[in-house]
Amino acid sequence: MTSFRLYWSQRRILVSALALLLGASVLFVGSNLTHAADVTLTLYNAQHVPLAEAWTAAFTQRTGIKVDMRSGRDFELANLLVQEGELSPADVFITENSPAMSLVSNNGLFTQVAPGTQAQVPAQLSSTRGDWVGIAARSTVFVYNPSTLSQDMLPVSMMDLANPEWRDRFGIAPAGADFQAIVSAVLTLKGEDATAAWLNGLKANARVYSGNGAIMRAANSGEIPGGIIYHYYWYGDRNESGANSSNVELHFFGNQDPGAFLSVSGAGVLKSSKHPEEAQQLVSFLTSVEGQQLLSESNAMEYAIASDVPANPSLRPIAQLDAPLVDLSQLNGPRVIQLLQQVGLL
Secondary structure, eight states: OOOHHHHHHHHHHTHHHHHHHTHHHHHIIIIIOOOOTTOEEEEEEOSOHHHHHHHHHHHHHHHOOEEEEEEOOHHHHHHHHHHHGGGOOOSEEEOSSHHHHHHHHHTTOBOOOOHHHHTTSOGGGBOTTSSOEEEEEEEEEEEEOTTTOOGGGSOSSGGGGGSGGGTTSEEEOTTSHHHHHHHHHHHHHHOHHHHHHHHHHHHHHOEEOSSHHHHHHHHHHTSSSEEEEEHHHHHHHHHTTOTTTTTOEEEOOOTTOGGGOEEEEEEEEBTTOSOHHHHHHHHHHHTSHHHHHHHHHSTTOOBOOSTTOOOOTTSOOGGGSOOOOOOGGGOOHHHHHHHHHHHTOO
């Protein structure tokens, strides 16, 4: 299977050609966006609020199209969309992780994303159905305290954390959408039996925390040696005071391990949107050069993934992550929750 490292290296070689091919798509944002001061879009937002606010403010400034934002968690809003069905007031849905996008897609609630917008995003980082696209990404990592875990003691694979020697030595946040997305990647890559066995091992070994930030703080204070989180918590804290990350480092699993999973944030237009053209323009803006530069220059510290905009230079280059290729449309959030409940992690 082709790795992300090879894919992104090949993509870098083709940047010039892609720039010519996608020029029309990029210019679409700069010159063809409709100015519609009388239109207000409803955005169901599960992304970080400051980032979503920056995106929508820039979009409104450029187009005159207002955006009314309703924020919540990935599955909270995804399940709400399923309940509302064709009566939903939402025009656009954006998330932190892909499984919530798959839930909405599997219920047939998205329309096709405009071809020009799809072309702005690598195919591996969007739905294979063409009904939503990636807008940002975050890497799975193992945060650890070098005072208690030397580099030669680190797990080679995230799957190793189910082994008895890791009992009471790391933290997870099973109630969070982030960890559930990671488990969904394990389920897709390893199958149900292996995933269930792994989760049983985590149930025996891991300490449970309320979120990624709590895991990092616990490792930083020496309460636990390490834990599974997303990369941007560490980079974001180091970018500020470093108060919660000064004693810890990040271990990138690489080797196309499930622990190198690159989780993708998505954006899609609802079939029931009352303003479908303007909704498509918002998704196009998020994946445009301008939208991705806003992401790259923000304090979110997530990876820019569209329109060949480089990620924040503080981050490990995405081509070096050696992430496994995962069909994002196959990530099964509901089944992951069932498995977590069966083993007693929820």
